[in-house]
Amino acid sequence: MRELSGDANFAVPAALIGDRTRARMLLALLDRRSLPMSMLATEAxxxxxxxxxxxxxxxxxxxLSVERSGRHRFYRLASADVAHALESLARLSAPFTPNSLRSSTRAHALRAARSCYDHTAGHLGVAVMGRLIEEGGLSGGDGRFHPEDAVHDRPAAPGRDLAYEVTAEGWxxxxxxxxxxxxxxxxxxxxxxxxxxQRHHLAGAVGAALLDRFLARKWVERRPDSRALRVLPAGEDGFRDWLAIDPRDPAPAA
Structure with missing residues (x-):
């Protein structure tokens, strides 16, 4: 991560993100996909x-970075730092109030399961990490965010206070x-x-490998117009058999 200094001109990226049209485009790219201008225009x-x-x-x-493929240009977030900044700003924003059935359904889908850069987030991501901890597959923390004890950790950001490790049972x-x-x-x-x-979800190389596996086994699929993930019938059985997670209500108990 780049070191910050007193002359960091964050007003420039803040102004770019602050426009509603550009914000919607950036959020559409938060699942690490590359999308063409036509789809981003529709999203915005x-x-x-x-x-x-x-x-x-x-x-x-x-x-953003851009690559040309034939007649089309495909856009993607320039780095993981951009993704983390967007997640943090989403947490700082005013509560989202859907103004239509479509937006209400979309908000629910994002909370249920979504991709966070290259790993699984939302109820499902939190549940997977929580169950791995409960089953002795991860050591180093309890999967919860404790703001009263946090040193560097903050909502909607990569964690820094704990050092999780995969145990033999985890592998x-x-x-x-x-x-x-x-x-x-x-x-x-x-x-x-x-x-x-406000709990931990798994990132790093293992988190990315898990999302890739969920997609390959057709437990989940990416929604074409959102970073939300849809749990497929195979996933309803798969998550339940693997870690006793009910994808219809995957959040761990309080």
Missing amino acids: GVAQSTASAHLARLVDGGL RLLGSIGVERPRTSRPLVRYCVDWTE
């Missing part, structure tokens, strides 16, 4: 000509659904303080 509810101008500003401001549980120890220089286990649940 603007014409493609308007979307083009906004996307150019986001690229110039370092919040057995992960292996039972086909997740092997990732061979990477990336930290194996990280966590985020989930912005809707």
Whole structure:
């Protein structure tokens, strides 16, 4: 993470994010996908000509990167730091009040299960990490955010206060659904303080490998117009058999 100094000009990215149209585009990319301008324009509810101008500003401001594929340009968040900033701002924002059945359903879907950059968040992500802890698969913490004891941890941000580790039982549980120890220089286990649940969800290389496995086994699928994840019939059985999680009500008990 880049060190901050007194001359950090955060007014520039703040102004870029603060526009409603650009904010909606950024949130649509929070699941680490690359999306074309046409889809981002639809997400923001603007014409493609308007979307083009906004996307150019986001690229110039370092919040998005763009790649050309044939006649199309695909946009994605420039870094994990951008994703973390967006999650944090979402937590600081005023409570979301849906003004339609569609937005109400979408808000519920995001809280139930969603991707946070490359790992699982929401009720489902919190439940998976909580059950791994309860089953002795993770050590180092209890999966809860304790604001009174927090030093660096804060809502809607990557966790820094605890050092979780996968135990031998954890590798057995992960292996039972086909997740092997990732061979990477990336930290194996990280966590985020989930912005809707105020508990920990699993990040790092293991968190990314789990989401990849959930998708490969067709336990979940990405929704085409959102970073929400839809639990499929195979997942209803899979999560229940694997960690006794009911995907219809996956949040752990208080």
